[in-house]
Amino acid sequence: MVEPFDTVDLIHRKRDGGALDAAQIRWLVDAYTRGYVADEQMSAFTMAVFLNGMSPDEIRELTLAMVASGERLDFSGVGKPTTDKHSTGGVGDKITLPLAPLVASFGVAVPQLSGRGLGHTGGTLDKLESIPGWRARLSNEEFLTQLGSVGAVVCAAGADLAPADGKLYALRDITGTVESIPLIASSIMSKKIAEGTASLVLDVKFGSGAFMKDPARARELAETMVRLGNDAGVATRALLxxxxxxxxxxxxxxxEVRESVEVLAGGGPSDVVELTVALAREMLELAGRPDADVEAALADGRAMDSWRAMIAAQGGDPDAPLPTxxxxxxxxxxxxxVLATQDALSFGVAAWRLGAGRxxxxxxxxHAAGIDLHAKPGDEVRAGDPLFTLHADDPARFARALESLDGAYTVAPAGTRIPARPLVAARIR
Structure with missing residues (x-):
């Protein structure tokens, strides 16, 4: 087979600030997936993208080429509208756990293909594997059957879904090219488009504990992904x-599983409830249920019933004690x-050092490692009150966790007013 393009020529063009056309991008992704383009060459290309960026057309073509590298799921036989949510990750972000069953309780199918944590951000599958018997791996047949009956599925994505992204993601992780908006956006959206959901809500986070620290960069990422989804026929919007x-x-x-169950029982921390409800409303509106009363479903047990069915369908025991x-x-x-500051990144790193991450x-x-907070910024505290509790199986881990928390929280004088920050900063359609 004679290859239509030369890899080095494409690297040169991107290195020098030029743009690739659709045929060149499609070929490059395909050739890399089948092993013709070497890792060293793709590393050079991703660094050129990292330094010079990509046009909206290039990002779209890169995303669609990665979708085309594998299978695309079809939910037309499920008999329900489909909607999904993706978060860019953060510290204490367990929203998928209460959100998926809550949305499913309104007769909407939520096909949530999730991942594992790396570094200071936790993974949804790791959290759910705290539940005895629960399994992350489902066959396509099991996945579709559960989606039709229970309505909510949270499981691992198969290797056949956007395999080009799997190869490229691993490469970016070891070549210092992770923080490129074109590469992040195409990576996330290729998997979500291939997943086959009809609509998608993105939770794009900014700040200390987020992937994107700067709000302006987070907004740029959100706008890029919303445009990619809508261009591909997936009704997409985002919350910043x-x-x-x-x-x-x-x-x-x-x-975090324990806290999620509290939310499903009508309680839980106010910020977790606020974000769960906000995302549920967006998802249900896109799925044709704009009048759904999500607070009522949390209060009357419908969401909890959906959670129990979802866990049991994947072999888990919703009544089993969680690891301690x-x-x-x-x-x-x-x-x-008054507790004035509580730095998300530092607490995420501390939890990781305790054994909660990898x-x-x-x-x-x-699974039992982590941190329980006893106060949040703005709360009054008295000398001797607990601020937070570290949990580990090995007490030798406490010293390094406490190192990461040095300066991560401050207590201001009594009476100090700590301005409240809005949790949802913007809505992007």
Whole structure:
């Protein structure tokens, strides 16, 4: 077979600030997926993209080429409207857990293909694997059957879904090209378009604990992904949300499941409830249920019934005790005052060092490890009050976790007014 393009020519063009056309991008992605283009060459290309960016047309073609590299799921036989949500990740972000069953309780199918955590951001599958018996791997037949009966599925994506993205993602991770908006947007949206959902709501986070620290960059990413989704026929919108402070009071795996169940029971931290409800409304509106009363479904048990059915369908026991840590260490306030700051990234790193996250994809996680917060910014505290509790199976982990929390929180004098920050900063359609 004679290849229609020369890889080095395409690298040169991108390196020098030029644009590739649709045929060139399609060929490059296909040739890399089948092994003709070497990792070294694709590394050079991704670095050129990182430095010079891509036009909207190039980003669209890159996304569609990655979709075309594998299978595309078809939900036409499910008999329900489909909608999905994707979060760019943060600290304490367990929103998928209450959100998927809540939306499904209104007769909408939620095909949530999720991933595992790496570094300071937790993975949805790791959290759910805290539940005894629950399994992340489903066959396509099991996936579709559960989607039609229960309505909500949270599981691992198969290797045949946008395989070009899988190869490219692993390469970007080791070549310093992760933080490129064209590459992030095409990576996320290729999988979501291939997934086959009719509509999609994106939770794009900014701030200390987010992938995108800068709100302007987060907005650019959100707008790029919304445009990609809508251009591909997936009704897409985004919420821009603040991740400077951990979400909720639980950071980890088992404790985040516990907090999610509290939300499904009509309780839970106000910020977790607020974001769950906001995303549910967006998803249900796109799925043709604009008048759905999501607060009522949390209060009257419908969402909880949906959760129990979803967990049981994947082999989990919703009534089984969750893992508990062998060791705990509580940090207390030294003075009276008001909790002023609580840096999300630092708390995420601390939870990771306790064993709740992984440094490499093959590392196991300790499901009982993590942090429980006892106060959030703006709360009054007295000397001796608990601020947060660290959990681990190995007490030797506490010292390094506490190192990462040095300066991560401050207590201001009593009476200090801490301005409230809106959790949802913008809505992008």
């Amino acid at each position: 949300t603040d991740m400077n402070v951990p979400l909720g009071l639980a950071i980890g795996n088992a404790n 840590p062998r060791e705990s260490h509580t940090v207390r306030a030294e003075t009276d005052g 440094a490499r994809k093959e590392d196991p996680v300790v």
